[in-house]
Amino acid sequence: MLRVTKLADYGIVMLTYLAANRESTYTARDMAKIVQLPLPVVSKVLKLLGKAGLLTSQRGTKGGYSLARDPQEITVATVIRALEGPIAVTECIAVNRDCNLELGCPVRTNWHLINHAIQSALEKITLAEMTKPLNQSLVCLNLPVPETASKNLDISYERQQQH
Amino acid sequence: MLRVTKLADYGIVMLTYLAANRESTYTARDMAKIVQLPLPVVSKVLKLLGKAGLLTSQRGTKGGYSLARDPQEITVATVIRALEGPIAVTECIAVNRDCNLELGCPVRTNWHLINHAIQSALEKITLAEMTKPLNQSLVCLNLPVPETASKNLDISYERQQQH
DNA sequence: TGATACTGGACCGTTTTAGTACTGTTTATT
DNA sequence: AATAAACAGTACTAAAACGGTCCAGTATCA
Numbered sequence: 161m162l163r164v165t166k167l168a169d170y171g172i173v174m175l176t177y178l179a180a181n182r183e184s185t186y187t188a189r190d191m192a193k194i195v196q197l198p199l200p201v202v203s204k205v206l207k208l209l210g211k212a213g214l215l216t217s218q219r220g221t222k223g224g225y226s227l228a229r230d231p232q233e234i235t236v237a238t239v240i241r242a243l244e245g246p247i248a249v250t251e252c253i254a255v256n257r258d259c260n261l262e263l264g265c266p267v268r269t270n271w272h273l274i275n276h277a278i279q280s281a282l283e284k285i286t287l288a289e290m291t292k293p294l295n296q297s298l299v300c301l302n303l304p305v306p307e308t309a310s311k312n313l314d315i316s317y318e319r320q321q322q323h
Numbered sequence: 324m325l326r327v328t329k330l331a332d333y334g335i336v337m338l339t340y341l342a343a344n345r346e347s348t349y350t351a352r353d354m355a356k357i358v359q360l361p362l363p364v365v366s367k368v369l370k371l372l373g374k375a376g377l378l379t380s381q382r383g384t385k386g387g388y389s390l391a392r393d394p395q396e397i398t399v400a401t402v403i404r405a406l407e408g409p410i411a412v413t414e415c416i417a418v419n420r421d422c423n424l425e426l427g428c429p430v431r432t433n434w435h436l437i438n439h440a441i442q443s444a445l446e447k448i449t450l451a452e453m454t455k456p457l458n459q460s461l462v463c464l465n466l467p468v469p470e471t472a473s474k475n476l477d478i479s480y481e482r483q484q485q486h
Numbered sequence: 487t488g489a490t491a492c493t494g495g496a497c498c499g500t501t502t503t504a505g506t507a508c509t510g511t512t513t514a515t516t
Numbered sequence: 517a518a519t520a521a522a523c524a525g526t527a528c529t530a531a532a533a534c535g536g537t538c539c540a541g542t543a544t545c546a
Contacts, residue, residue: 163414172434174480195481197482200507201506203524206523207523207525220513223512244325250326252332265336266454285437319333321361329536350490370493370494380493382490382492383492384545386490387492489544489545490543491543491544492543493542494541494542496540500535503530507527508527509524510526511524515518516518
């Protein structure tokens, strides 16, 4: 549905908070209070982010989490990947398997470009930026755009379905 | 999972084919053959696209579907909306309900900007362009980007969960 | 009148998501 | 050394969304 999972949403929010409060460390319990979500959920997200190397964790009493890198160096794209795997707008992109007659399908390659565009857009936004209301500037990104008409010869539009 | 549904994927492929073969009309059966998908699925997609006004349909013998508008005037964003509703990268955007303390949450407004950026990216790609391999040009789109630091005062990072 | 093809729902199995629970391990404190 | 706090890992369950099918209805043409 072209939607990010809640875990990813939660993750962004939590990391953004941590980015804005860099000094101290927070326990999962702390974060649950701050974000107003159940502890198990918060805990799950933090664990995943830790595993992905975005958070450093300290066990035991006095333990907790804190940002592993500079907020400018953690992008929204990275967080999403950490919590829901590689960004792939279509299944066609996710799986390596060719959709029947891949070679001729123009749609597929275009999806790749679109995917790349979205991904690089998300790659441009860092946690540091998320801490404050962003302004509407212009960012150029690699988006496929029309050009000289290339003849579309015998092209396959087949689509594979799998169960 | 930041992924478009299969129905949307199928829809793009079929519309792209119709865009490349503007003259004639095609029955659902025809399209099923072309796209190599089961008739019921193809039929479902075509129905939805017809309902959305992207296809004109003709009933009865000699019936079939054909593009309702010029390929340059149908965007990928439109197709996605036709098949899976409004584009909303987070649930926060989809529902109008405020996520507890909406007012102070910087993340939320930033998601809105990101959503808008993605949406307008998809808005820029038409069916006409999908028929041929796109080239890597640069398109500028309204993407939120950092600016003068605005102090982040007492900001709420709460997140609402619902069942 | 009959065959063809779109229309509109309902329906159902599967997968993914969202959230919980539990057991184990590390660490600081006393 | 014992204890309590906190992270780590994994398994599990309920609910939602997805993907696909099916059927009864209506329009159209021959």
